[in-house]
Amino acid sequence: MGRPLLNRRLAEFGTTIFAEMSALAVETGSINLGQGFPDSDGPEEVREAAVRALRDGRGNQYPPGPGIPELRTAVAEHQRRWYGLSYDPDREVLVTAGATEAIAASLLALLEPGDEVIALEPYYDSYAACIAMAGGSRVPVTLRPDGDAFRLDLDELRAAVTDRTRLILLNTPHNPTGTVLTREELAAVAELATERDLLVVTDEVYEHLVFGAEHTPLASFPGMRERTVTISSAGKTFSFTGWKVGWVTGSAELVAAVRSAKQFLTYVSSGPFQYAVAEALRLSDSYFHTIRADLLAKRDLLAGGLADAGFTVFRPSGTYFITTDIRPLGETDGFAFCRALPERCGVVAIPNAVFYDHQDQGAPFVRFAFCKRESVLEEAATRLKSLAG
Numbered sequence: 001m002g003r004p005l006l007n008r009r010l011a012e013f014g015t016t017i018f019a020e021m022s023a024l025a026v027e028t029g030s031i032n033l034g035q036g037f038p039d040s041d042g043p044e045e046v047r048e049a050a051v052r053a054l055r056d057g058r059g060n061q062y063p064p065g066p067g068i069p070e071l072r073t074a075v076a077e078h079q080r081r082w083y084g085l086s087y088d089p090d091r092e093v094l095v096t097a098g099a100t101e102a103i104a105a106s107l108l109a110l111l112e113p114g115d116e117v118i119a120l121e122p123y124y125d126s127y128a129a130c131i132a133m134a135g136g137s138r139v140p141v142t143l144r145p146d147g148d149a150f151r152l153d154l155d156e157l158r159a160a161v162t163d164r165t166r167l168i169l170l171n172t173p174h175n176p177t178g179t180v181l182t183r184e185e186l187a188a189v190a191e192l193a194t195e196r197d198l199l200v201v202t203d204e205v206y207e208h209l210v211f212g213a214e215h216t217p218l219a220s221f222p223g224m225r226e227r228t229v230t231i232s233s234a235g236k237t238f239s240f241t242g243w244k245v246g247w248v249t250g251s252a253e254l255v256a257a258v259r260s261a262k263q264f265l266t267y268v269s270s271g272p273f274q275y276a277v278a279e280a281l282r283l284s285d286s287y288f289h290t291i292r293a294d295l296l297a298k299r300d301l302l303a304g305g306l307a308d309a310g311f312t313v314f315r316p317s318g319t320y321f322i323t324t325d326i327r328p329l330g331e332t333d334g335f336a337f338c339r340a341l342p343e344r345c346g347v348v349a350i351p352n353a354v355f356y357d358h359q360d361q362g363a364p365f366v367r368f369a370f371c372k373r374e375s376v377l378e379e380a381a382t383r384l385k386s387l388a389g
Helices: 017-028 044-055 068-082 098-110 125-133 154-160 184-194 254-262 271-281 285-309 334-345 373-389
Strands: 093-096 116-121 139-142 143-145 149-151 166-173 199-203 229-235 246-249 313-316 321-325 365-369
Touching: 017 334, 068 093, 068 143, 068 246, 068 271, 093 098, 098 125, 098 139, 098 149, 098 199, 098 246, 098 254, 116 125, 125 139, 125 166, 143 166, 154 184, 166 184, 184 199, 199 373, 229 254, 246 254, 285 313, 285 321, 285 373, 334 365, 334 373
Parallel strands: 116 139, 116 166, 166 199, 199 229
Antiparallel strands: 093 246, 143 149, 229 246, 313 321, 321 365
């Protein structure tokens, strides 16, 4: 056929790097520290809640379009419990097929073709695809290394706003860099959004996975509740990524707009799992403290192994990813490095350049996931030491 089959909006998006590297892990028998999923399940009582819902016939048929009332109420309670934010579970909460669908539905609902979307680069790869599907134009603002972390240049953010800017797509805690935006940075974003009348979509899926930092929802800042779509999910906090249960909170007007798009994507999903996640969100504080402490220990274990192997390590303040610089190893091309790494030492990682529009900015950076059992991380650290020569 003379005409390309894939529409031009998606022409730049092929097979994801995650599929490529996970296949390489299987092919070579390598330890997969590339894709961000835990290698053990979350709390037994949450898993049993899903089994109980299945056996009791709850959620085996289509759940309500906005999500089951029990989960919407639990999400509203969670926002009040942790952040003092008040949402009406009937009008201001929407359950989605994971955070990925929430992002897609938000952008499809809120953008007109040609609208500009500012996103913090490097960014999760679905952001670019969702902006493209919505007909928007992405405008990256690059986070750059500053000491042992990546930081946002607020002047660059302000300069990126034009008359065509409709929306800022914000991710904090930030994947892949592990940066957690400070209150001062978030206040500056809020001031910019209110001054320029911008909407903000915030991806906060790693909200409970923070170390020595504080996660503060942008919606809690003055003037932001009515212009912020806040997104989170159960996958990262409770280690059930395959359940694909996410949610949106925001003003009734914003949630209604997102729901209009969401209903024509999956319509509904994850019926029995919604009941289980409702119970998970009500777990005691000790659960949230324990998972944070467990991941902190794993972060430090892998970070130490990576430093011993010769990488420059940017120790994250959030998420379960570590970004490293490969230049001390005499390497500059993250793609080539990651494709060779399984054969060199039996470990798989992800080149950060896939998360950049300006790929040269991300070329020397490589991401490792530490949401694995300690024994797996110890073995990975041992294998990586061979790089030090």
